[in-house]
Amino acid sequence: MRWIGDNLDVIGGHLVSHLLLAVPPIVASFLLALPVGWLAGRVRWLRAPLLSAAGLLYAIPSLPLFVVLPLVIGTGVRDATNIIVALTLYGLALMVPATADALRSVDPRVVDAADALGYGGVRRFLTVELPVAGPTLLAGLRVVAVSTISLVTVGAVLGVPSLGMLFTDGFQRNIMPSILAGIVLTIALALVVDALLVALGRLVLPWTRPAAAAVVAPTQAEVAP
């Protein structure tokens, strides 16, 4: 415990680096998966190749992917960009199938109703299909967020700073509290981000809130008689 107290500044720095590595892939994979998932759901001949590619990509272990990426995108081996790009790819591997499923599960009658009201393609997508698919998309995004935050630590073995540095430093210098602090903080960070996503979901998808339903029901009952 004393080690943690003496090294709060180091730990804080790693926490910030960790977030800077984890947040861009989470956001990017969500945004990029929308058009790709939409295509996978709509264009029949693209569906199978896109979904198999996502499955195969997800099978590739993270450390080897971090090492192979510089070859493709021209970065250095210890470049943080590799981590961000690799984790975005993993995020896409999870989010593309989730987005395709979520958009396909939108009731076709709802889509027809929007068409009948004269909604254009873009407006219908943004104001009807996307909100209806919202809860399923959020469930996928939560999985992406938690696994991304955990995977960021692997970059530490290549020298990319994150909470994973607490594992490599702790192991090299035989400091058990460092490793334990790293594990606890990584899990805590994942839980906090997950809770934030749930809160964000309640804010932008208010109809999924169970409490709201309970409030609505009695008012309708009051109106009825």
Place this chain on the structure above:
Amino acid sequence: MNYLLDAFAWIADPAHQAGPNGIWARLGEHLGYSVVGVLLACLVAVPAGLWVGHTGRGRGLAVGLASAARALPTLGLVTLLGLLLGIGLVGPMIAFVALALPSILAGTYAGVEAADRVAVDGARAAGMTEWQVLTRVELPLGMPLLIGGIRSAFLQVVATATLAAYVGAGGLGRFLFLGLRTQDYPQMLAASLLVVGLALVADIAFGLLQRFATPAGLRTTR
């Protein structure tokens, strides 16, 4: 692209292939860790998953375990066990088993649960004992999902075994970390390509196995 050619040249070099530190030996180690780790995890997770799926008890715990495992940083577990148990295979092997458990447990109980309730009730009505219901109806119907769980567990261990070389275990990760220390990018790349190849071959093989394990009656509905 030169690096890629260098990496392939590194793999093709006979001097790198033979001997106890050669590619074949390390590939064998890597595969061995993965097979042993997953088999040990199966010994615990399959019976536990069958029990959870059949009785419905402990389901919350199994679901919680699976999502907690996603948040647990594997490198943290590997270095923690490495420091506790010293250089050697015991620490990494415990990590492999621990990381393989949740997927196999989840795949097994999900498979048993996914068995059509009508088929299960039909089996009971036909006079099957609970054991027969489990082994002759629920287990065959849930087999694709069970193998799916083993598939994710295997890939998880292949990935973790690469990291375990950092704390002194063998396997293909050895080349990667040796290359990192000696600033030998072609060697790191060669090791990475070998691990990627191993993972993809394993994934495809398990995919085929899942297809074969799907009972004939379910295949037409897919």
